[in-house]
Structures are given as C-alpha cells and as structure tokens.
Amino acid sequence: xxxxxxxxxxxxxxxxxxxxxxxxxxxxxxxxxxxxxxxxxxxxxxxxxxxxxxxxxxxxxxxxxxxx
Numbered sequence: 460x461x462x463x464x465x466x467x468x469x470x471x472x473x474x475x476x477x478x479x480x481x482x483x484x485x486x487x488x489x490x491x492x493x494x495x496x497x498x499x500x501x502x503x504x505x506x507x508x509x510x511x512x513x514x515x516x517x518x519x520x521x522x523x524x525x526x527x
Contacts, residue, residue, distance in 0.1 A: 460498045461488050468518055469505040477503050 463484050481501045488494040508518035 460500070461492070461494050462500045463488070463502070465501065465503045466506055467503065468508050468511050470508065472505065 465480060465484070480503060484501050485496050485499045488499050489496050508522065511518045513521060
C-alpha cells in the first residue's frame with residue numbers, strides 16, 4: 460500500500476496538473492514496483508510560500524527579488 464506525499468508551493472497549480480501528478484505517480488509505482496493502483500495513495504499538499512524556505516529565505520521573498 461504505497462503512500463506518496465507531494466508538497467508544492469501554492470502558486471497556481473491547476474486541478475488538471477494535480478490530476479496528472481496523481482495519475483503519473485500511480486502509474487510509475489505500478490510499472491516500476493508492480494504496485495496495485497487500487498491501494499496506492501497520493502496526497503498533494505500545497506504550502507503557502509511564506510511557509511516554504513530555501514537557502515534560509517522564504518520563497519515569498521525570493522520570488523519578490525526575482526521579479527525585480
């Protein structure tokens with residue numbers, strides 16, 4: 460019973476993109492590890508960029524710098 464948790468920032472990921480991630484991960488586990496899709500769980504957590512850090516900086520602030 461595989462459980463996959465995907466964490467992404469909440470920056471405009473569409474319903475269709477999320478569906479593609481869920482389908483793709485499920486298919487990958489089936490093809491590579493012979494896991495049953497009926498018992499494969501995929502959870503997508505969207506994290507606010509204030510709550511996600513890279514290199515000691517909030518993603519929100521890094522995005523602001525990159526936009527300048």
